[in-house]
Amino acid sequence: MPLSPNSIGLFTGTVLLGSDIPARYRHDRSGHVPSGAPEALVSAANVDDVRHAVRLAADSGWSVVVRGAGSGLAGAAAAGAGALVLDVSGLDQILEIATSDELAVVQPGVSAAVLDTEAHRHGLRYTPDPASTAISTIGGNIATNAGGLRCVKYGVTGDSVLGLTVVLADGELLHTGRRTAKGVAGFDLTSLFVGSEGTLGVIVAATVRLQPVPVDTVTVAAYFADIEQAAAACAAVLTARVRPAMLELLDEASLREAQNLLGVRAEAAGAFVVAQTDGFGARAEADRIAETFGRVTARVRVGTDAEAAHELLAVRRAALPALERHGRVLIEDIAVPRSRIAEAARKITEIAARHDSRIYTFGHAGDGNLHPIIVVPTDDPDAHPRAVAAADEIFATALELGGTITGEHGIGVLKRDWLACELGPRALRVQLAVRRALDPNALFNPGKAV
Amino acid sequence: MPLSPNSIGLFTGTVLLGSDIPARYRHDRSGHVPSGAPEALVSAANVDDVRHAVRLAADSGWSVVVRGAGSGLAGAAAAGAGALVLDVSGLDQILEIATSDELAVVQPGVSAAVLDTEAHRHGLRYTPDPASTAISTIGGNIATNAGGLRCVKYGVTGDSVLGLTVVLADGELLHTGRRTAKGVAGFDLTSLFVGSEGTLGVIVAATVRLQPVPVDTVTVAAYFADIEQAAAACAAVLTARVRPAMLELLDEASLREAQNLLGVRAEAAGAFVVAQTDGFGARAEADRIAETFGRVTARVRVGTDAEAAHELLAVRRAALPALERHGRVLIEDIAVPRSRIAEAARKITEIAARHDSRIYTFGHAGDGNLHPIIVVPTDDPDAHPRAVAAADEIFATALELGGTITGEHGIGVLKRDWLACELGPRALRVQLAVRRALDPNALFNPGKAV
Structure with a gap:
């Protein structure tokens, strides 16, 4: 029995066992609840706690389920029988902001919103902005390679990660990556850990890129007759060589619900698009967008200050909360080649x-x-059951259109069956071989992701 | 003896054995020549040739050394005794350009310059631009994660790679990545192959991002009193929230040699910087750069057309050819945090x-x-020997300053001893475990890179 008072005494943070563990540690925001309850909960107060917890789990024959804010949407942090839940949300310090090198070193429990706020004091910002930015942690953002609204110009979370410190299955620390803008010494292990959903190790620190706060930001919104017209207008914007920082689309039904929630005058339309441009060319790019949209719709709005931006973006941000009022929501997350967006949206309506x-x-x-x-x-x-059948058809549609079953939320437990369809048996075998190389005894998140 | 007439007959491309293999297949541009000569050379005409070659090598107890243009600078394509050289430069087709999805699918023997030219016909470009772009292949660019002049805004080669098709050690095909802008299904194996220097498999196709040709491009060059002043001016540009597409620096001696080669009036200066901006904000950003440089030097030039850009960039492009006239050159490739550039340059002068x-x-x-x-x-x-000792001190300096021994050229054979210093023993062990997971019998490039 390894869990002697001695081993408990090793921890600076809290350790709870069995029925003392609150029920919320069994699941994340996906709603998936596994069978059984976890054996132990370690709320880590420092990196040594993480190392001790990993070793304790290995010695006890438990698995390790790492958890940040529990805001995941695919069940990767769900913890059932045989699991030690390792809560790293208490590792919430910004360790460094290096202004001239435009980078920060953070612990995993920091939220992207907090880092971004702190970076602003130095004239910088953290560009990844998952919709969950206020409630999720950067460790979870990295573990899922979270996306967000600004990816179209600034890339996904992984594009901002320069290096990681990870606790491996043997409890030892691994440093990956670097503090320099470029570097090609050895395999890119940083990218391997990004998006690995807790299956390869425990992220205990990250070195992330910061970027200057843009000199200007302009927001453009427009109402379209239907989704085809909106998708074509978005494509035309990109063909016009504009690189918007955001280019967001709502279908007719989402728009109506969001307007209802906000209590704004419902402006009927078949689809709604909101774009944002930033940087030295922001106004010229916004003009080009407005002109492009203006060729097919008369209802175009341009906002050049923060207040107008907030108002124009409010509808987009309200979409999910508006829908959550009507029942449980299954939040799906497909990506298709951009040229197939309208086709995908139409097929979803049919489904x-x-x-x-x-x-x-x-x-x-x-x-x-x-x-x-x-x-x-x-x-x-x-x-x-009808919703699950519909989701399955949506995944099949994404693959048929040359896309993916998950653009930014991950596989977790919910999409495991579909992962094999997307990757095929050989790629899955290679993925498993890589997983075994780092975690030979299947300590981390067994039965999840790959 | 597996190399029967039957097995030779499997190949569409050329197969040469032993002394029939031209000497140039033993080395790349690093100048490193291994001991012994390769056993076989397969000049692949198609993907099946690659698969047969990999199986032939495995059956014959040979290693596989993949080769594109042989323009590598670290010796990764050097091939000695026991090696089958697999030349994939004949796989040189652009398979697809998907304009609206802004991507191309290419074979590894295509050069980045050719792809870029072809993309321009569609209003697009391929942004990675290694200095070797006219002579290297995109397969080699991917295998080394090559950098170039435009990385500061557009990232390194890997940032443009969406997916790969790879022949694995068992001769089977693996597809990684996707055609969508985002996707998080499974580990990011694409990034694992990028920069792996021929140690994990043979890249036989790549799906790469294209970007729109910018609406405007402006070039700014300036002469500075010394390297500290130039480095500080570069830092000030970035602090001024400008994102140049290029920001290149020459020290006094390189500048003089480049001017000599070009036969232009030698303009004495302690350092030279050339910057380029592009996109909708190009002029505003260039103005900001000129203003920033102008605070410390009166010698600032701005070029707004292609001819002026060509002239201002000529000095930068002439630097290496100018030096190659004076003897053999060791081309080193360190990267340091940007704030340490001047310090690094000074230390190099002392070394x-x-x-x-x-x-x-x-x-x-x-x-x-x-x-x-x-x-x-x-x-x-x-x-x-004096040069080698100096190079060792340069590597040590890079690491001392928090940098890396290679920013974009790779480890190959030349920097293997230093890789362990940079990564440390644990990271090296993890790297080797990943390598073994994909290539358990050490078929690909043994003794190179990791």
């Missing part, structure tokens, strides 16, 4: 009709990353 | 004096990536 489900689609048009939201009313017991 | 070596430094100031070029006169037999 909704076929499965008698309410599906609302919005997302990142600039990346081809769509979030079909399936609302499952709580008063209809048959709605859930 | 040159200490080892009685001629070292010229230029490079990518925006990335902190410096190329100290050690000229080894052919008429001085003691110059080479």
Whole structure:
């Protein structure tokens, strides 16, 4: 029995066992609850706690389920029988901001929003902005390679990660990457850990890029007749050589719900697009966008200050909260080649009709990353199986269109069956070989992700 | 003896054995020539040839040394006794340019310059631009994660790679990545192959991002009193929130040599910087750069058309050819945090004096990536050992300053001893475990890179 008072005494943070562990540590925001309850919860107060916890789990025959804010959408942090939950949200310090090198070193429990706020004091910002930025942690953002609204210009979370410090399965520390803008010494292990969903090690520190706060930001929004017209307008913006910092799309139903939630005058339209430009060319790029949109719709709004930007973006930000009022939501996350967005949206509408489900689609048009939201009313017991069938058809559609089953949320437990369809058996075997190389005894998140 | 007429008959491309193999297949541009000569040369005509060659080598107990243009600078393509050289430069087709999805699918033997030219016909460009772009292949660019002049804004080669098709050690094909802008299904194996220097598999196709040709490009050049002043001016440009597409620095000696080669009026200066901006904000950003430089030097030139850009960039492009006239050159490739550039350059000058070596430094100031070029006169037999000792001190300096021994050229055979210093024993062990997971029998490039 390794869990002697001595081993408990090693920890600076809190250790809870069995039934003392609050129920919320069993699941994340996906709603997936595994069978059984975790064996132990370590709320790490420092890196040594993480190392001790990993060793304790290995010695006890438990698995390690790493957890930050528990805001994941794919179940990667779900913890059932046999698991030690390792909560790293207490490692929440910004260790360094190096202004002239435009980078920060942070612990995993820092939120992207807090880092961004702190960076602003130095004239810098942290560009990754997952929709969950206020509630999620940067460790979780890295573990899922989270996306967000600004990816179309600034890339996903991984594009801002220069290096990591990771606790491996043997409890030892690994440093990957660097503090320099470039570097090619050895394999890119940093990118391997980014998006690995807790299966390769525990991220205990990250060196991330910062970028200057742009000199100017302009927001452009427009209402379109239908999703095809909106998607074509988005494509035309990119063809016009504009690189917007955001290019977001809402379908008719999402727009209506968001307007209802905000209590604004409902402006009926078949689709809504909001774009943002930033940097020295922001106004010229915004003009080009407004002109491009203006060729097909008269309803174009341009906002040049923060207040106007906030107002124009409010509809986009309200979309998900508006839908969550109507029941449980399945938040899907496909990405397709940008040229197939309208086709994907139309097929989703057909799938909704076929499965008698309410599906609302919005997302990142600039990346081809769509979030079909399936609302499952709580008063209809048959709605859930219909929703699951609809989700399966949505995944199949994404793959048919040359896309992926997950653009930014990850595989977790919810999409494991579909991962094999996307990757195929050989790629899956290679992925498993890499996983075994780093975690030969399957300590980290067994049965999840790959 | 597996090399029967039958197995030779499997190949569409050419197969040469033993002494029939031209000597140039033993080395790349690093000048490193291994002991012994390769056993076989397969000049692949198609993907099946690559698969047959890999299996032939495995059956024959040979290693596989993949080769594109042979323009590598670290010896990764050097091939000695026991090696089958697999020349993939004949796989030189652009398979697809998908304009609206802004991507191309290419074979490894295509050069970045050719792809870029072809992309321009579609209003697009391929942004990675290694200095070798006209002579190297994109397969080699990917295998080394090559940098170039535009990395400061557009990233290194890997940042443009969406997916790969790779022949693994068992001769089977692996597809990694995707055609979508985002995607997080499984580990990022694409990034693992990028920069792996021929140690994990043979890249036979790549899906790469294209970007729109910028609407405007402006070039700014300036002469400074010394390297400290130039480095400070570069830092001030970045602090002024400008994102130049290039930010290149030459020290006094490189500048003089480049001017000599070009036959232009030698304009004496302690350092030279050339910057380029592009996109909708190009002029505003160039104005900001000129203003920033103008605070410390009166000698600032701005060029707004292609001809002026060509003239201002000519000095930068002439630097290496100018030095190659004076003897053999050791092309070093350190990167340091940007704030340490001037310090690195000064230390390199001291190292040159200490080892009685001629070292010229230029490079990518925006990335902190410096190329100290050690000229080894052919008429001085003691110059080479002095140069090697100087190079060792340069590597040590890079690490001391928090940098890396290679920003964009790779480890190959030349920097293997230093790799362990940079990574440390644990990281090296993890790297080797990953390598073994993909290539358990050490078929690919044994003794190189990791």
